[in-house]
């Protein structure tokens with residue numbers, strides 16, 4: 465994975481329109497205040513969105529990456545919201561300025577695949593719809609399976625139904641709780657896929673678990689997930705040291721601390737956002753030592769390589785880590 469945090473920058477965008485407001489999901493269009501172009505993004509990318517000084521949330525960009533003039537995001541109201549989604553649902557309106565980061569992408573679309581299978585559950589449609597538009601633009605064959613509780617509350621559905629996607633696209637929707645509703649048969653969808661097929665999934669944990677089980681026979685590099693929630697408890701056992709190669713300091717990570725906590729305690733600034741291993745903003749190069757990975761960003765192969773780690777949540781299997789900080 466190419467580290468992107470060195471390119472991170474923050475800037476303001478204006479909410480130009482609330483494009484959709486159906487119950488528990490609001491869709492916002494964001495543009496540069498001067499009407500100019502925005503930094504480009506790739507399919508599957510997300511941005512950090514600042515709700516308040518210490519409250520940052522990550523949202524996938526859902527519009528076509530061909531569009532240079534706007535970002536479009538969908539924000540679902542989280543029942544247990546600590547202020548993030550609630551703020552964007554109750555306080556943000558057209559005309560407001562919001563601070564965001566440049567787009568980052570850990571959910572990377574392999575654009576040259578001969579065929580792609582895109583699977584989305586609920587609000588997980590956001591990066592998946594972005595990928596679908598990109599594949600359609602490239603003229604690549606793909607199938608999109610979108611499962612949601614009901615037609616009346618399905619985010620993006622109206623937009624999807626009027627967007628021409630070309631002859632190479634096949635889109636199936638499933639309304640699991642509507643009368644006569646259905647769910648996708650994931651095992652059948654991924655059985656006997658043509659060689660080189662890439663599979664992408666974003667949605668609730670149950671859907672991801674089902675897909676993981678159904679694709680266990682496939683090469684891991686062909687199956688890609690976007691997680692909304694942490695996949696493991698944060699490593700806060702401490703008991704190891706961290707040498708910061710560029711800074712020339714060695715720190716002790718104490719019990720109850722993360723690597724990020726120890727670095728901050730030493731007065732060293734470094735990038736972070738979600739602090740639970742989801743967003744990738746704290747990804748740091750490991751020069752030596754063995755990380756104890758707890759994040760949902762790196763692939764299994766990347767974790768095994770151990771060349772980078774998310775310092776907000778991952779710890780160490782070795783007595784010492786040397787980081788490129």
Ligand code: FES
Nearest residue numbers: 737739744746776
């Ligand atoms: S701060 Fe989000 S992965 Fe570490």
